[in-house]
Amino acid sequence: MNFFIKILPLHVMKKYFLVYILIGLTLLSCGSDDDSLQKVDQKLQIFMKDSAGNDLVNPVKVGSYSGIIWNDELASSDIANVNFTRSMLSDSTFYMEYLAGATREFVSESSDGSKIYRSEIQVSLTKKLSATQFAPVDIDTLQIFYRMTPSVFEVSQVYFNKSLKFTKIPDQPNVVTIIK
Structure with a gap:
């Protein structure tokens, strides 16, 4: 997260905070465990x-x-x-x-x-x-x-x-x- 703070201004981070959260949750839920299918x-x-x-x-x-x-x-x-x-x-x-x-x-x-x-x-x-x-x-x-x-x-x-x-x-x- 510190990486984004240094690159993007705080007002931009606040604006896209929910988008970053959704992307993170999506990546976490994309498991490839074939046994669970x-x-x-x-x-x-x-x-x-x-x-x-x-x-x-x-x-x-x-x-x-x-x-x-x-x-x-x-x-x-x-x-x-x-x-x-x-x-x-x-x-x-x-x-x-x-x-x-x-x-x-x-x-x-x-x-x-x-x-x-x-x-x-x-x-x-x-x-x-x-x-x-x-x-x-x-x-x-x-x-x-x-x-x-x-x-x-x-x-x-x-x-x-x-x-x-x-x-x-x-x-x-x-x-x-x-x-x-």
């Missing part, structure tokens, strides 16, 4: 097929669900849409991709210190019966369980209508296939 693995790819293996997520195909709405069941309000993306593979198979957005509720903590959280999402599906006709809305429930440790936050299990559809395999993508 937590891996986040919460991206879900959800495929929905019928018993014959036909894609049910194609928005324009007759027999598929053209209307899909996700609602956060643990949110503080009744209507809390959850964002997801309808994406397509190179073979024209559609899937729903979910990253985050639904409320996470604490479930439990194990003796090893890992914590379990869950999200519950109401999935409203509208099936396209013809070019102009649609079936009544079908309402299902998607539960996503997460495991958190100091080193990882990841999807651990996925249930659809209370039936287990996915269990995490380390270092593998989170791909869920639902037969409806």
